[in-house]
Amino acid sequence: MSKCNDDFFDAKKDWSRVKDALLGSYLPVYFAKVIHTKKPIVYIDCFAGAGKFKSGEDGSPRIALAERKSAIEHCRSFAILPKIDMYFIDPVYDKELAANISDYPHDDGHGSIKVIKGTYETTVPEILSNIGDANVFLYVDPFGIRNLANRIFANACKNFQGNVELLLNLNSFGFIREACRVTGTLYKGEKIELEEREESIIDKSANAERVLSAIAGGEYWRKIIEDYHRDSQPSPKPSLVAERNFSACYRKTLSKSGGGPFKYVLDIPIKTKPGSYPKYRMVYATNHPDGCIAMADNMIRRADELYTEIQSGGQMSFFEVDANQEMKPDAAILTPLVRECLSRQISSLQNSVANFPGIHCSNPSKIPVKIRLRDMVADFFCENGVICATKDIHAILASLENKGEIVVSRIPNITKTGKPSKFWVEDKDKTIYIHLKESSQ
Ligand SMILES: C[S@@+](CC[C@H](N)C(=O)[O-])C[C@H]1O[C@@H](n2cnc3c(N)ncnc32)[C@H](O)[C@@H]1O
Structure with a gap:
């Protein structure tokens, strides 16, 4: 992949298919569940992209639109069907996106479908401030970490009176690598290819550490990097430990016990080789136990596919895997x-x-x-x-x-x-x- 990700929408990467499957398999459960609340449903793809890859494969907007259509068709009674509005935000690919989803009407009587040229930082709080009590699903899939300001989601969710669920692609390893660079700490891990725009890499300026804290949602990352610096175990152990600790602290920033807005926060690492660094983690947050349970089972199934289809080249595993793609405990x-x-x-x-x-x-x-x-x-x-x-x-x-x-x-x-x-x-x-x-x- 080119460093500036210009070719991102040429063809879908294997590991992107896993996050799409996680989204595509969860949305039918989500729509079926929240339709019964009879409250409006608002789906926001905060980093929507082009909607379709040049290879012909669907991007996240088309995946979500297909699930919305199917949820409407499968709803037994239109009397209980609330409006399902969809917002797709992108500052760069809005025109391609509008063209690529033109087979879906802007308004089909069951809600509207809008493409917004803009950034999630201003658009998401704006949308949320204009809707009352509703079920909101936020899909957050940026290229890297630069645009992932933790407080934007935490504040937007905290101030909103409805019920929010969040599925977020966290480039946890990108964070560790950037934090090492910014603090002048030797990065001891393998060179890894990450989906990240070159210009999104954080400046090594006086402001850089503040940007890292805004992304992390706290200062906890400093201790993780200090411990990483002191960790003398052979590679890749220190990098794996730092990534795992960072992800655990990040989850905590979203959870009520860490001052965040969500009761339940889960994640699944997306690894392309067993035992290797995750390419990224998909973090899911909700206040509803049913959503948490449905997503946990979805993660286990995706982990199994990930292990079989990507990590071991089509070989079935001899054991059942957990969401970390490790042997499931007995x-x-x-x-x-x-x-x-x-x-x-x-x-x-x-x-x-x-x-x-x-x-x-x-x-x-x-x-x-x-x-x-x-x-x-x-x-x-x-x-x-x-x-x-x-x-x-x-x-x-x-x-x-x-x-x-x-x-x-x-x-x-x-x-x-x-x-x-x-x-x-x-x-x-x-x-x-x-x-x-x-x-x-
Ligand atoms: C990884 S791609 C999204 C891919 C998409 N989810 C899919 O599966 O097809 C990230 C997208 O975020 C957009 N983007 C970059 N900065 C943004 C911002 N501040 N707000 C919203 N979108 C942004 C980029 O233009 C790019 O299209």
Whole structure:
């Protein structure tokens, strides 16, 4: 690829196909889910590009438009179908984009489709300030890190009264490399080809460190680079550790626990060789546990394809992979993690109850509480990363239920034929709560 990315839209790279699959497979689930809220849906592709590659393959705008069309066609009743508006922002490729999506009408009665020549920095806050309560999906796929000012998304999401989900391409390795260059730290990793415009590389000026902090959303990156400098392990270990730590801190800036707007934040590294540097990470953030669970399972499936089709040249793997494209942990490893997640959530709920005004309780651990299965599973993914699929967590919980360690209550608790319910998948008519056996509370 040329350094200035002029040839970006000539043909799609293998690793770009993975991010497209992540978006294209999640959008049907997203549209189906938010249509039922009956609130308007606003999809914003913040770095839209040309819409189509010269090779004929669809870019992210056409992928999203096809999913919107299919969601509308599959909606059982137009009476419940809210407007689905789509915005595509690009300062350079707006004309190509408008031509490449001209087969979609500007307004089809179910919402409008707009191409905006501009930058996301001004356009996204403007769009959000003009809509009321709505479901907003932000797709953020820049060339590199230069334009990725963390606070723009954090502020836009914090000030918005509706519900926002975010899928963002984070060039985490590009950040480490730039931070090394700006601070005069020796970069110890392999030379890597990154999707990045030459002019987007940060100036080595007095302002450069401030730009890095604005991208990172904090100063935490300085310590990561200092530790990297001191790390004497053989390459590539120090670079891999720095990238992983940077990504974890970045996720934290988006999450409520780190002062950000989202309850659940996940990511998947996109690696082209096993054990190698990620080309980038796709970061997903939401406030809804169902979205988190659907995206985690989507990430596991994409990781499997990534491993089979790109990393090992079409060879099936001998083991199941997790979202890091590493061997998926077995039940012996997962069981204590599930137990820990469960007891952490139960004690946090017990403490909240004990601290409720008017409640006097000297031993909160004796308060009987129950937690929703979906909340527990979404928290598990955020705490541990996407190291397994939802069905693996259900299997561990089922074995804890069989051993009598936990009690699972299902609503409805009997099937239509009068048998005890056994389901593990929740939906709008099925709910599951988990509590510890009274003796262990
Ligand atoms: C990686 S490409 C997007 C590719 C697209 N998502 C796809 O899959 O087809 C990044 C795009 O961001 C655009 N861009 C650069 N700076 C921008 C900014 N400040 N705001 C919005 N778009 C920008 C570029 O012109 C380029 O088309």
